[in-house]
Amino acid sequence: MNKPNSAPTMKDVAREAGVALGTVSKVINGIPVGESYRLKVEEAIKKLNYRVNSYAKGLKSNRTFTIAVMVPNLISPFFSKLVNCINKSLAQRGYRMLLCATDYDPEQEQSYVIMAEQQKVDGIICLSYNPNLQVSEDVPLISIDRYFGAHIPCVASDNYGGGALAAQALVRNGCKSLAFLRVGSKLTNEPNKRRDGFINACENMAVPYMMKILDDGQPYSAFEEFLQAHMQDGKLDFDGIFCVTDLLAHQIMGSLRQMGLRIPEDVQVVGYDGIRHFGDLDYTCSTIVQPVEEMAETCVDLVLEKNEGKTPSLICLPVRYAYGGTTRS
C-alpha cells in the first residue's frame, strides 16, 4: 500500500495483516499457526495481490515449494479424484504439484524419487505397486494404499472396516448368502484387507459366503464361469455380491443382467471406492466410499511435516456405505 508501484513483499503482508513477519512466513510455508492469524495473513495476501510465485524469494530456505505426485494414470476415476484433491490441498498451502502418471513404469517412478533425493522437489506422494522402489530414508515420501515398511508412512482408507461394512450392508438388506469377487495384484497392499474384513464380518454374523479371486492376468471370463457354475433353475446360490471395486461391480452387473438376473431384486451388489458418474453425479452402484478428500489432506500434511520418528507408519481413514441403486437400501 505504501509502495503502490512495486510488487508487495512479505513485510507488506505482515504490516497489512498486523502480524509478525515470522507468522507470514509460517503461513506461506504451511506451518500451523492459529486459525485467526492464518485468516488475517491470507486476507492480506489477497488484498495486496502478493504472489505465490514470489514466495520462494522471500524465504531463506532451499525449499522448492513443489511436491511430486505419482499415480498409475488419470484414467481411473479414483486416481483422478485423488490427484484433484491433492492438487487443491497443495495449492491452498502455496505448493505446486509436479505430476507423473507412471503407467506402472518402474523407471519413471524411480526417476522421481531421484529428483527428491537431489532436492529438486520437497517430497513425494505416490501410489505405486512397484515392489523394488528404492527410497532413501531422508526423502519425505508418503505412500497411498501400499505399505513399503515402517519408515514410509502409508495412507489408506479403512479397507478392513470397509470389507466388513459391505458384508453388513448386504445382510441388513436381507441377503442370506454372500459372494466376494476380487481381481488384482498379489502384492501385499492395503486393499487386500477388504477380503479379510469381509470374511471376519460374515463369520461374526454366521452368514455363509464364497469367494472367487482372480490373479492379475487371468481373464474376466473366469468370473462369468463362476457365476454360471452357481446358477440353478434361474437362481444364483447367493443373493448378495461384494465386488472389490466399483469397476468390477460394473462389469459383474453387466454379466448378471445378461444372465437374466435383476439387480437388486434377484441379487444385490456392493462395490468399493465410491465412484460417481461423470465424477460428481450419482454413484455408479451401492458402494463403500473412500474418504478421498481426507486421504489427500492427510498425505499433504504428512509430506510437509517431516516429524521424524513421530509419524505413524499406517493411517487408515474411515469409510462409509452409500446407497447407489444396486441394493434394496
Add this chain to the structure above:
Amino acid sequence: MNKPNSAPTMKDVAREAGVALGTVSKVINGIPVGESYRLKVEEAIKKLNYRVNSYAKGLKSNRTFTIAVMVPNLISPFFSKLVNCINKSLAQRGYRMLLCATDYDPEQEQSYVIMAEQQKVDGIICLSYNPNLQVSEDVPLISIDRYFGAHIPCVASDNYGGGALAAQALVRNGCKSLAFLRVGSKLTNEPNKRRDGFINACENMAVPYMMKILDDGQPYSAFEEFLQAHMQDGKLDFDGIFCVTDLLAHQIMGSLRQMGLRIPEDVQVVGYDGIRHFGDLDYTCSTIVQPVEEMAETCVDLVLEKNEGKTPSLICLPVRYAYGGTTRS
C-alpha cells in the same frame, strides 16, 4: 558401458547409439530427427539407464524441461483423460508437468502465466474460460477449446463437424425430428460450434429440429419442463436428441426414463465427448468421440515448437461417431 560405476552421460548415449552428440541432444529436447535416429537414441537411453532428470545438466540452455498444464479440475472425465495424455506425451520427450487444477480461479490461472513469463516453466497448455487472462506474446501458451486470439494457438476437436455428425447419425438411424439440448458458458468458445454444425446438417437434410439452450446458472429442471411440454399422449414431439455433452446425455436419459420413455426404442440419444465408464470400459452413450490423444499430442508439439508466426491460430482435429447403446446402431 566403459564406466560401469558412474552415471551414464549424454556422450555415452551417443556412442552406444552410434550417432552424433547433437542428435542425442535433439531427441532429448524433442526436436524432430529422423525416426531411425530417434529409435536408436531411445534404445541407447534405455540400455544405459540414462536418467531423464540428468538431462538438464547436459544441456547449455535455460530450459526448465517443465510445462505447466492448467485445467478446471480432474473430476470431469474429459479433463482427466486430457491431462493423462498430455502427461504421457511430455514424458516421452523428457519433459515434466506442473499441474494446476484451477477450479476456474482466475488468480491461480494468472499466477501460472506469470511463472511462464519468469521462465520458471518453458510453456503452458491450458483449458481456461477466463476471459481476462493476460498473456504476453513471448510466452508459449497453447489453449484448448477456447480461442483467445490469433497470437495464441487453440487446439480443439472439430466441434462444428461433430455437431453435424450427431444430426446425421440420428437421421441415419431413422429419426424424423430432432432436438438439441445445451447448457454452458456464454463465452465464445469452440464447443459452441456444436450447435451450428447441428443446425447446418438439419437444414441440409431438411429435418425439423428444436433447441433448448440453458445459460450457466439456470436450473436443470428447465430441461425437464421442456421435455414435459413436448410430451403428447405418451410420445415426444421428437425422436432424436443431441446433447451437447455425454454428461448432459446421462442426465437427460435419467429424466426420459422417469417419464416412462425407452431408449433407444422411443427416443434415441447422442452425446459428445466419448466418455467411457471407469475411463476405459464401454461408452456411457452413443457419442461423438473427441480425439483426446491427438489433441494432447498437438498441444505438446505446439508448446515445444515455438515456430513464431508460422503456427496456425486454430487447429481442429477430426471426431468420429461411436455407438454406445442409446441409438439403434
